[in-house]
Amino acid sequence: MEIIQYTDAHHEFRERLRGFLAAEVTPHVDRWEADRIVPKRIWRRMGAEGFLCLDVAPAYGGRGEDFRYSVIVTEEMTHTWHTGLASLLHSDVVVPYISSFGSEEQKKKYLPGCVSGEMVTAIAMTEPGVGSDLARMQTTAVEEGDSVVIDGSKTFISNGINSDLVIVAARDPSVDDPYQALSLYLVESGTDGFSRGRHLDKMGMWSQDTAELFFSKCRIPLRNRLGEKGGGFLMLMQKLQQERLVCAVAAVASAERVVEWTTQYCRENQIGDRPISKFQAAQFALVEMATDIKLGRSFVDKLVMDHVEQQTVVIETSMAKYWTTEMLNRVASRAMDLVGDYATLEKCPLARAFRDAKVMTIFAGTNEIMKGIAAKFMGL
Numbered sequence: 001m002e003i004i005q006y007t008d009a010h011h012e013f014r015e016r017l018r019g020f021l022a023a024e025v026t027p028h029v030d031r032w033e034a035d036r037i038v039p040k041r042i043w044r045r046m047g048a049e050g051f052l053c054l055d056v057a058p059a060y061g062g063r064g065e066d067f068r069y070s071v072i073v074t075e076e077m078t079h080t081w082h083t084g085l086a087s088l089l090h091s092d093v094v095v096p097y098i099s100s101f102g103s104e105e106q107k108k109k110y111l112p113g114c115v116s117g118e119m120v121t122a123i124a125m126t127e128p129g130v131g132s133d134l135a136r137m138q139t140t141a142v143e144e145g146d147s148v149v150i151d152g153s154k155t156f157i158s159n160g161i162n163s164d165l166v167i168v169a170a171r172d173p174s175v176d177d178p179y180q181a182l183s184l185y186l187v188e189s190g191t192d193g194f195s196r197g198r199h200l201d202k203m204g205m206w207s208q209d210t211a212e213l214f215f216s217k218c219r220i221p222l223r224n225r226l227g228e229k230g231g232g233f234l235m236l237m238q239k240l241q242q243e244r245l246v247c248a249v250a251a252v253a254s255a256e257r258v259v260e261w262t263t264q265y266c267r268e269n270q271i272g273d274r275p276i277s278k279f280q281a282a283q284f285a286l287v288e289m290a291t292d293i294k295l296g297r298s299f300v301d302k303l304v305m306d307h308v309e310q311q312t313v314v315i316e317t318s319m320a321k322y323w324t325t326e327m328l329n330r331v332a333s334r335a336m337d338l339v340g341d342y343a344t345l346e347k348c349p350l351a352r353a354f355r356d357a358k359v360m361t362i363f364a365g366t367n368e369i370m371k372g373i374a375a376k377f378m379g380l
Contacts, residue, residue: 003301004068014072020049021080029082032207033352036199038084040120040162046087047117053091056099060111067242067308074246075253081349083356084207088250089158090114093243094121097167097184101227101235106186110165122163124154124213125236132365134169134233135178139215141170141185143222143229148185150193150218158363160211161199164189168215169232182232186224193218204355240365241314244321245300245307247364251324251357252296255331258353259289262335282338289331296324315377322367325360332357 006014024045032038046052054069056062063069070092077088095114098106113119130136139152150170157166168185175181187194197212227235263286266276276282300320306313332354336343343350361367 003298004071004304006068006072010068010072013069014076016049017051017073017076018079020046020051021076025085026080029080029084029207032084033082034206036201036206037161037209038207042085043087043090043117043120043162045117046085047115052087052117053095053111053115055091056095056111056115060099060107061115062111067304070246071249071304074249078250078253078257081257081352082207083205084209086158086208088246089123090121092246093239094123094159094167096239096242097123097226097235098186100239101184101231103223105223106226110186113164119164120159120162121165121167122157122159123167123169124157125169126154126156128153128155134182134236137169137171137178137182139168139170140173141168141183142173144219146222147219148222148225150185150187150215150220152215153197154213154215155197156200156210156363157213158208158210160196160213161209166194166213167226168213169236170215172230175230179233180230182236183229184226184232184235185220186226187215187218187220191218191220202359204352204358206355241312241317242307243364244317244370245303245313247360248296248300248317248320248324249304251321251328251360252293252300254353254357255289255293255296255324255328258328258331258335258350259286259293261349262286262289262338265339276338285334285338289334292327292331296320296327300324315374318365318370318373321364322361322370325357326367328357328360 025042050063051073054063054065055067057064074088098110110119114121126132127138130138139150139154142149150168152170166187168187169182170185171178171181172183193216195214197214200210202210263277266282266286269276271279303313303316303320332350336350336354339348339350342348345351
C-alpha cells in the first residue's frame with residue numbers, strides 16, 4: 001500500500017498540473033536558462049490556474065488545501081528538468097510565514113496577490129561573510145515612532161530579482177541576546193532605501209534569479225513587522241521543518257527523473273552489438289541507484305504524512321534533507337558516468353540535473369548543519 005494516500009481530487013490536480021507544465025513551462029526552459037531568469041508572466045499564469053500557495057485559506061483567495069498538493073507540485077516540477085521557476089520557495093517556504101504569523105491586515109493586503117502570482121516573494125536571511133548564522137546577523141532594524149529603519153545587506157537571495165515582497169530578517173541593535181533581537185519585516189519592492197545588487201551568475205539553477213539585496217535607511221511602516229517584536233527566531237524555527245521537507249521531496253523526485261531517463265537511454269543505445277542496459281555493470285549501477293531512491297521515497301513519504309498530521313518531525317526532516325540531497329548528487333554523478341560523453345553536452349538533461357543538484361546540499365541549511373541538529377537532539 002502506498003504511504004501517501006491520494007484522493008481523486010489529488011489525482012485530477014496532478015494531471016491538470018502536468019498538462020499545464022508540459023504546455024506552458026517545458027517548451028520555454030532552454031530560453032529561460034539562457035536568459036538566466038524566468039519571466040514574471042509565468043508566475044501569473046500559474047496563479048491564474050490555481051497552482052500557487054495551495055494552503056492559503058479561501059478567505060484570502062487560496063484553496064485551503066493540504067500539504068499533499070504541495071508534494072504533487074514539487075514532484076511534477078521535476079518533469080520540467082529545471083529549477084528556475086521557484087514556485088516551491090514562494091508557496092511552501094515564504095508565504096506560509098504570512099499565513100501563519102501575519103496580522104489580518106497583512107493577510108488581506110498580501111495573500112491574494114501571492115496566490116494569483118501578481119506578487120512574487122522572497123526571504124532574506126543570508127548575509128555576506130555571515131551566511132545564515134542568525135546569531136551573527138548584521139542587518140539592523142531600529143524603530144522610530146511608527147516606522148522601522150532597516151540597514152544592511154543580504155546575498156544569495158532566491159527570487160531576488162523577480163520578488164515584489166521580501167521577508168527580511170533583521171536585529172534590534174539595542175538587544176544583546178542575538179536571538180531575542182531578531183524580527184521579521186515585510187519590505188515591498190520600490191520602497192525607498194531598498195535596492196537590488198548583482199544578479200548572481202551561478203554554477204547551476206541558471207534561470208533561478210538569485211541576487212544581492214541592499215537596505216540603506218530603508219524606512220517601512222511599523223505595521224510591516226511580521227508577528228511580535230523579537231519573535232523572528234522562533235518563527236524561523238517553526239517553519240524550517242516544512243522547508244527542509246520540501247527539499248527532501250524535491251531531491252527524491254529529481255533522482256527518480258534522472259534514473260528514469262538514464263534507464264531509457266541505456267535501453268535505447270548500444271555499445272557494440274548490445275544495449276548498454278544488457279551489461280552487468282550498467283544493470284548493477286541502475287539497480288543500486290533505484291534502491292537508494294526507493295529507500296529515500298519511503299522515508300520521505302512517511303514524513304510527509306507526519307507533517308500533514310501536524311506532527312513534530314524536526315530531527316527526521318533534518319536527516320531526510322541531508323540524506324536525500326546527497327543521494328541525488330550520487331545518482332546524478334553515476335548517471336553521467338553511465339551515459340558517458342553525451343551526458344556532458346548541454347542538450348543532455350543530465351548536464352543540467354548534475355549542476356542543479358549540488359546546491360541542494362547547501363541551501364535550507366547545509367547538510368553539516370542538518371547533522372548537527374540531529375546530533376543535538378540525540379544528546380550527542
